[in-house]
Amino acid sequence: MVTSDTVFSRLEPGSQAASRGLSDIAIRNLFIIPTIAFLIIFNIFPLLYSLAYSFTDFRASTNAPANFVGLQNYRDLLGDEFIWRNFTITAKYVILSVSGQVIVGFGLAMLLNRQIPLKGLITTLLLLPMMLSMAVVGLFWKLLYDPSFGIINYALGLGKFEWLADPDVALYAVAIVDIWMWSPFVMLLSLAGLSAVPKHLYEAAEIDRASSLYTFFRITLPLVAPILMIAIIFRTMEAFKTFDHAYILSSQPTTELIAIRLYKMAFLEWQTGMSSAFAYIVLIMVVAITNIYVKYLNKVKAR
Amino acid sequence: MKHSIRSLLAGAALIALTPATAVAEDLVIFWAEWDPANFLQELVNEYEAETGVSVTVETTPWADFQTKAFTEFNARGSAYDMIVGDSQWLGAASEGGHYVDLTEFFAEHNVAEIMAPATVKYYAEYPGNSGKFWAVPAEGDAVGWSYRKDWFEDPAEMEAFKAKYGYDLAPPETWAQLLDIAEFFHRPDENRYGVAIYTDNSYDAMVMGVENAIFSYGGELGDFETYKVDGILNSEANVNALNDYKKLYSYTPPGWAKTFFVENNQAITEGLAAMSMNYFAFFPALLNESTNPHAANTGFFANPAGPTGAQHAALGGQGISIVSYSENQEEAFKFLEWFIRDDVQKRWAELGGYTAHAATLESEEFRNATPYNEAFYQTMFKVKDFWAVPEFAELLTAANQRLYPFIVGDEGTAKETLDALAADWEETFKKYGRLQ
Numbered sequence: 001m002v003t004s005d006t007v008f009s010r011l012e013p014g015s016q017a018a019s020r021g022l023s024d025i026a027i028r029n030l031f032i033i034p035t036i037a038f039l040i041i042f043n044i045f046p047l048l049y050s051l052a053y054s055f056t057d058f059r060a061s062t063n064a065p066a067n068f069v070g071l072q073n074y075r076d077l078l079g080d081e082f083i084w085r086n087f088t089i090t091a092k093y094v095i096l097s098v099s100g101q102v103i104v105g106f107g108l109a110m111l112l113n114r115q116i117p118l119k120g121l122i123t124t125l126l127l128l129p130m131m132l133s134m135a136v137v138g139l140f141w142k143l144l145y146d147p148s149f150g151i152i153n154y155a156l157g158l159g160k161f162e163w164l165a166d167p168d169v170a171l172y173a174v175a176i177v178d179i180w181m182w183s184p185f186v187m188l189l190s191l192a193g194l195s196a197v198p199k200h201l202y203e204a205a206e207i208d209r210a211s212s213l214y215t216f217f218r219i220t221l222p223l224v225a226p227i228l229m230i231a232i233i234f235r236t237m238e239a240f241k242t243f244d245h246a247y248i249l250s251s252q253p254t255t256e257l258i259a260i261r262l263y264k265m266a267f268l269e270w271q272t273g274m275s276s277a278f279a280y281i282v283l284i285m286v287v288a289i290t291n292i293y294v295k296y297l298n299k300v301k302a303r
Numbered sequence: 304m305k306h307s308i309r310s311l312l313a314g315a316a317l318i319a320l321t322p323a324t325a326v327a328e329d330l331v332i333f334w335a336e337w338d339p340a341n342f343l344q345e346l347v348n349e350y351e352a353e354t355g356v357s358v359t360v361e362t363t364p365w366a367d368f369q370t371k372a373f374t375e376f377n378a379r380g381s382a383y384d385m386i387v388g389d390s391q392w393l394g395a396a397s398e399g400g401h402y403v404d405l406t407e408f409f410a411e412h413n414v415a416e417i418m419a420p421a422t423v424k425y426y427a428e429y430p431g432n433s434g435k436f437w438a439v440p441a442e443g444d445a446v447g448w449s450y451r452k453d454w455f456e457d458p459a460e461m462e463a464f465k466a467k468y469g470y471d472l473a474p475p476e477t478w479a480q481l482l483d484i485a486e487f488f489h490r491p492d493e494n495r496y497g498v499a500i501y502t503d504n505s506y507d508a509m510v511m512g513v514e515n516a517i518f519s520y521g522g523e524l525g526d527f528e529t530y531k532v533d534g535i536l537n538s539e540a541n542v543n544a545l546n547d548y549k550k551l552y553s554y555t556p557p558g559w560a561k562t563f564f565v566e567n568n569q570a571i572t573e574g575l576a577a578m579s580m581n582y583f584a585f586f587p588a589l590l591n592e593s594t595n596p597h598a599a600n601t602g603f604f605a606n607p608a609g610p611t612g613a614q615h616a617a618l619g620g621q622g623i624s625i626v627s628y629s630e631n632q633e634e635a636f637k638f639l640e641w642f643i644r645d646d647v648q649k650r651w652a653e654l655g656g657y658t659a660h661a662a663t664l665e666s667e668e669f670r671n672a673t674p675y676n677e678a679f680y681q682t683m684f685k686v687k688d689f690w691a692v693p694e695f696a697e698l699l700t701a702a703n704q705r706l707y708p709f710i711v712g713d714e715g716t717a718k719e720t721l722d723a724l725a726a727d728w729e730e731t732f733k734k735y736g737r738l739q
Contacts, residue, residue: 060377062399062693082704147557148494148575160491165560167712251504251561253708267370268506269696270395 054277061270073277083278085253086261093175093246093257094239100179101235105186106228110220112187113194127188129181138248141177145249170252177245182238186231193227194220222303229297233290240286258282329357330631330638332623333372333383336362339442339584342655343387349650350641356634376401376626384629385638387441387621391507393429395693396624402437403625403632408639409436417643419443422659425688426622431527438622439639440659442584445616445682446501446515446606447675449571449589450474450578453600454488463487474604478519478547481578481607485554488577497554499570499579501563502711504703508563510689511617512580513548513706515606518615518687520544525728527690530737532728537721544609545717549710560711571601582619583657583682586675603675605682618688620657659683694735701727 022030054073058066077083112123129137144152145163153161163173197220205215243259262282266275332347334340340362347358361383363371369389375382376399388396396402405427409415414436415423422440429437454460455472464472468483475481485497501512517524522541525532552559556575559566564585570576572595592598608614623642625635641647648660652669657679663669664684670677690698705724708714732738 059693061373061395063401064399145558160557162558162560165558165711167708247505251502251707253504253704253712264696264700269694269700270373271697 050276051280053273054280056273058273059270060272066273069273073274074281077274077278077281083261086256086258089171089254089256090240090258093171093178093242093255094236096172096175097178097182097239097242098232098235100175101183101186102228102232104179104183105231106190106224108183108187109190109194112191123191127184130184132181134181134244135248137177137181138245141173141180141245142249145173164250164252167252167254170250170255174242174246174249174255177249178239178242181245182235186228186235189227189231190224193224197223222300225300226297229293229300233293233297236289236293237286240282240289329359330384330634331382332358332360332385332387333375334360334362334387334621335365335368337365337584338587339656340387342651343441345654346647346651346656347638349647350638354637354641356638358638376628379628381626381628381630383626384631384635385623385625387623388438389621390425390618390688391691391695391699393427393437393622393691394695397429397435397437398693401627403627403629403635405436405439405625405639406434408439408636412640412643414439414643417661418659419661419664419683421618421684421686422620422622425618425686425691426620426659429691431691438624439643440620441623441642441656442620443657443659443664443679443683444582444584444620445618445679445686446511446580447583447586447616447678447682448474448578448580448604448606449568449586449675450602450604451571451574451576451597451600452602453597454577455602474602475578475607477607478516478544478609482547482550484577485551489554491557494575496556496570496576497578498551499555499559499562499567499576500548500551501567501580502552502555502559502707503561503563504707505561507689507699509706509710510699510702511619513545513702513710514617514687514689515580516544516548516609517541518617519606519613520547520609521611521613524690525725530729530732532732533725536725536728537718540609540611541721542717545706545709545721549717552710568595571595571597583675583679584619587655587673590674601674603678605678605685615685615687616682618686620659692735692737694731697731698728701731 053066055068055070056066057069057072108126112119112126116122132140142164144150147153147160147162147165150163152163153159162169164170201219201223202215205219210218241259242257243263246255246257247260247263249255258278262275262278265271265278269275332343334343340360344360347360351357369392372383372386372388372392373395376396393402397404405414409427414427418427418440422443423436424431426440426443427436427438429435455474461472464484464487467487470480472484472487475484481498487497488495489497501508503509514524517540520540520543522538522544523535525535555562556570564581567579567581568585568588570579571589574597586603589595589601590598595601606614606616623639625632625639629635642651643660645660645662648658648663649666652658652660652663652672658664658669664680670680689695692698702724705720705727709717709720729738
């Protein structure tokens with residue numbers, strides 16, 4: 001056990017800290033206060049400042065003062081048909097992308113949980129996509145999807161199939177890229193969960209001649225579920241904020257996610273007040289969805 | 304010891320003062336990262352040789368040019384003394400107090416007469432017809448066209464074209480001919496396509512493309528003085544123009560759904576399309592054999608006339624403005640005085656800059672200097688532009704949201720699209736108190 005005595009004993013005799021005789025509280029404060037100050041300056045203050053802006057007609061591109069408009073920005077946003085379309089597209093994208101990542105990621109984890117040759121190398125290679133920059137991934141997949149020279153159409157024998165130019169297909173194409181990039185993340189967490197499942201449970205199931213499906217649904221899934229839920233929470237929050245590769249890949253109105261619309265509103269149109277309100281609506285939605293997940297996670301853990 | 308401390312202090316004082324003096328004389332011009340910015344740096348090096356004042360052209364990629372410029376404006380930063388800004392920014396930058404009023408400078412130096420009238424109107428004046436000027440036309444630009452001369456001059460193609468359409472195959476003089484030629488060369492089985500047009504709706508690309516059609520069809524975006532849009536934007540001429548732009552989209556290469564200047568030049572360099580729309584500023588790359596294997600066979604023409612004979616083109620390019628927060632405004636005015644000199648404008652054109660200087664543009668020397676200069680000269684006296692009001696980006700967003708689904712997604716009709724867009728724009732103008 002580390003006590004203040006052991007801490008002091010590690011200090012260089014005669015050093016300034018030792019001569020000042022810093023207490024535990026002083027050392028704790030020395031670490032905590034800068035962090036708290038950093039958080040207040042760079043997180044809390046802008047958060048509150050933008051909340052105040054969300055009730056004004058402020059435009060950062062002009063020198064005009066901000067006028068208080070009450071809930072007008074929120075009313076305008078929630079009554080805008082295009083904003084609702086952005087929300088619908090984002091919801092569809094989140095469902096497609098996260099469910100795809102869970103299926104692919106968990107499937108890969110199940111495969112890698114067995115004894116296979118070159119397991120370490122395969123795992124490392126599978127992790128590579130999530131180490132790439134999202135902007136690079138966007139540019140890279142734009143070439144892969146190209147109807148004239150893209151390798152995807154060539155490999156699948158799809159001729160000149162238009163992945164990104166077809167408004168009905170473009171969102172799926174963007175989601176496929178996200179699934180390709182982030183399934184390894186789900187795989188990694190699932191692998192950690194799978195390796196923690198006690199082996200004796202499987203042995204007992206085998207003795208009882210339980211089917212593999214029964215074993216999966218009664219042993220594997222319930223025990224991996226808490227860690228899988230954490231992966232789903234992270235990926236849902238990230239999918240909600242998707243911007244980079246979706247912006248690079250497609251200009252289709254059918255792929256305009258809320259983050260893209262928010263960026264345009266804030267930094268191309270300079271509607272600072274309105275975009276602050278928009279950001280708060282998104283924040284509330286993400287917090288609400290995350291809460292639902294967390295409640296479910298706690299339920300799973302309690303079981 | 305005392306002596307060395309004194310020397311040390313003197314040295315420190317010298318170091319502290321030297322950059323301060325240099326900073327006071329240095330000028331920084333902010334622009335987007337592209338070839339014309341490099342040409343401008345070459346030009347301003349000559350200003351330094353002449354005056355001893357160094358000028359740096361600082362650049363940033365196009366994608367964050369506007370964001371970076373306005374972030375600096377909003378912070379009232381003095382990092383840039385001058386900025387070569389887009390014509391659409393005039394309203395936001397002048398009403399926001401970010402640009403220095405150049406009206407007196409214009410009167411004193413006759414700038415409105417020196418530069419091509421259309422460029423003064425769109426690069427410099429805000430509000431429209433107000434006689435107030437905020438920028439000196441610097442890089443003239445407009446949307447023009449490149450084409451494959453070898454395809455057009457192939458005897459077999461010429462014969463087949465004449466047999467089908469009843470007139471000679473040549474660079475189009477009208478939009479009707481443009482559509483015929485695009486249709487004629489559209490042969491997906493041969494991996495050969497009719498035309499490359501702008502379809503990217505992230506910012507202003509697709510809108511500029513549609514403007515090319517609208518302006519040549521005799522249409523307008525609205526009344527720039529009263530801000531009335533309904534009845535003007537959704538006029539019959541504009542409906543026809545939009546329908547024909549959509550028709551052109553059907554003759555583009557596959558996947559042509561997010562295309563701007565890079566892709567449109569690629570359509571020529573990769574031998575994909577017979578004709579390609581692009582800003583003149585991107586044409587030099589098409590004459591370079593190392594970037595375009597078809598350089599020797601690439602020709603250029605101005606945006607064709609519409610059904611009424613009207614011939615216009617969408618404006619690109621930028622004017623140079625003095626930033627209100629610059630600490631070197633006096634020096635910046637001296638630079639502008641130098642920049643508008645006849646010999647400097649001639650040199651600017653020689654270096655590769657697209658001058659808006661009327662006398663230089665009209666000179667035989669300029670018009671024959673490159674294969675596209677003649678088309679550029681013709682175009683620069685016929686350009687028209689988008690709204691330059693501070694809320695121009697909101698108008699662009701609405702245009703992108705309405706036009707793209709019609710052109711690329713085949714949703715609704717041209718009339719429905721323009722009716723909806725007219726309503727959106729009028730709502731925006733009402734929101735900002737410009738329209739009752």
